[in-house]
Amino acid sequence: MEPFRVHILGCGSALPTLRHFSAMQVVELRGKQMMVDCGEGAQIQLRRHHVRFTRLNQVFISHQHGDHCLGLVGMVSSFGLLDRTAPLHIYGPAPLGEWLRRSLQLFCPHLSYELCWHDVDPTQHQVIYEDRSLTVETLPLCHTVPACGFLFREKPTQPHIRPEMLRFYDIPLSQVYNIKAGKDMVTSEGEVIPATRLTTPADPPRSYAYCSDTCYQPHLHQLLQGVSTLYHEATYGEDRVGNARKYKHSTALQAASVARDAHVGKLLLGHYSQRYEDETVLLDEARSVFPNTFLTQEMQTIDV
C-alpha cells in the first residue's frame, strides 16, 4: 500500500511555546506532499522534517488567524530564493489571499515561480482540489472567523493482481492493465476467467480529515463518517469548557465525541492551549469516549 502519512510540524495553539510550534502539517500520499496550515516557522519545520521543498505544491489554509498562516510569507519567499520554478497553489480565505499578495509585493516582488491563490469559501462543503490520487473537500467549521477543515480522500485504487493465477491460466503480463480494470480474460482453450478470480480486492480508500479551529459541532460527524484518521483540535480539557465555548474552540472530550459519532478509525488531538504543561489529561478525557485516540507531537509522522 502506498504510504498515506501526516507529518506534524506544529500542534500548538495561538501562543507558540518552546514545546509547540503553531498549527502546520504536511499530508503525504503517493509522493505528493500537501501542506495544511502554515504557522510561523513553517520553513524551519519543513527542513526539520526533511520535506523537500520542491515536492510541496499545494497549501491549504483553514482560516486567517496568525497561528495558522504567519509562516506563508517566509516560506513563499524562501522558495523563490531557492529558484523554484513549479507553481505553488495556495487555498484559503479571500482576505488572506489579499494580504499575501500585498506582503509579497513588499518582501519579494519578483518571485521566480507562479503563486496561484485559490479563494476558498469556508461555509461550503465542496471538493476544492482533485488529482489522480485524491480529492480534497472543505469541511465548514465554526470559529470566531470563517474557518473550514479539509478532508483528504484517496481515490479508489485498483485490485491487486494474483501472479500465481496469471501463471496458472497462462495469461500474459501484457493483460495486467485490463485485468485490473475488471476485464475478464479468455484462455487459449477458450475458457472465460472472471477478472475477480485473477485479483484480490483493492485496498479500501483511506481518508484524512483535519478539523481546526472549531467549537464543538454536534453535526460535523455527518461529513466525517468512516474517515480513517481524524485530526480534531482539542485546545482545552473539561476544566476549561467555558473557555472552549467563549473562544469557539473544542475540548478533547468534544473532539472524541465527534470521532465516536463519525466512526472514524483513529483520532489525533492537537492545537493544545499553552496552559497544559502535560497534555495527558486531554488524552485521558478523550479516550474515555473514544479509546483509539492519540496525542500529536512535533516531529511525528503518522500513518493515516
Place this chain on the structure above:
Amino acid sequence: MEPFRVHILGCGSALPTLRHFSAMQVVELRGKQMMVDCGEGAQIQLRRHHVRFTRLNQVFISHQHGDHCLGLVGMVSSFGLLDRTAPLHIYGPAPLGEWLRRSLQLFCPHLSYELCWHDVDPTQHQVIYEDRSLTVETLPLCHTVPACGFLFREKPTQPHIRPEMLRFYDIPLSQVYNIKAGKDMVTSEGEVIPATRLTTPADPPRSYAYCSDTCYQPHLHQLLQGVSTLYHEATYGEDRVGNARKYKHSTALQAASVARDAHVGKLLLGHYSQRYEDETVLLDEARSVFPNTFLTQEMQTIDV
C-alpha cells in the same frame, strides 16, 4: 558596571536553516531590553533566551527584507494575547509600518496595548531614540533596499564615590548626589575639598553598533569611531566577493576593514550565508585584518 549586553537570537541570512534563525537581537542595558530586527520565529527565540516580554518596549528594524522583520506580526499578536498593556514602540522604514498596520487589521484588530510606529529615514544619520540611559542613532547603510544600522550609545555615567575619602574628611552621605555632580565640598574646618578628590572617574560610556545589511562602505568607519562593540554583517567569505558586490552584502574581510578603520573594541560577525556549513573561514579572514573578531551564534549573550 551595569550590564550592557547583546543577546543573539538569530544570525542567519535570507534563508533560515536548522543552524541559524534570521536576523534578530536583543540589546540590554540597565534592565531595558530593546530588540534589533525581528526575523521569523522571534517570539520563540525570545522565549528561548528568557527575555521577559514585558521588559521589551522598543524594536528597531533595519530594513524591509523579510528575514529582518517577518517575526513582527506573530510577536505583536502574542503580546496582545498575553494582555500586555504597556505601549510597544517600533522604529522602521515607512512601507513596513504600513504593512504591519494592515497585517494587524487582519490578524488582531483589537490589540490590548498601543502599538506606536515610528518612521525611520534610513538615509539620515540622526538620533531616533533617547532615554536616561542611552541614545540610539541611525547609521545609513547601502543595500538593495533602503537600510540603516543602529548605534546604541550609553550616556556618560557619574564618577564613583570613594567612601574612604568621605570618612576621612567627615563628609556626610547626604552629599553623595552633589559630589557625583561635581560639586566641591567644604569641611567643618572650612577646608575646600575638590569633588575629584572624593571620586574616581566614571566608567567610559560604552556603545554598540549594529550594521546589517550592507555592502562594504569604506566611509562607514567615520560614524563608528571608537565604538566598544561592532556587529557587522559578513554574509560571505572572499571566495564569494562577487556575490557580496552583486547582492550588496559584505564579506568578513570587509567587515573587519570597517572595524579596523573605526578602531572599535571588538567585532562580531553574523548574517552568514547558508552556503557556509562552518563559518570559521569567515572568522579567519576577518581576524587577518582585525584580530579581536568573534563569530556570533544563537543563544549567545555578549558583553558590549
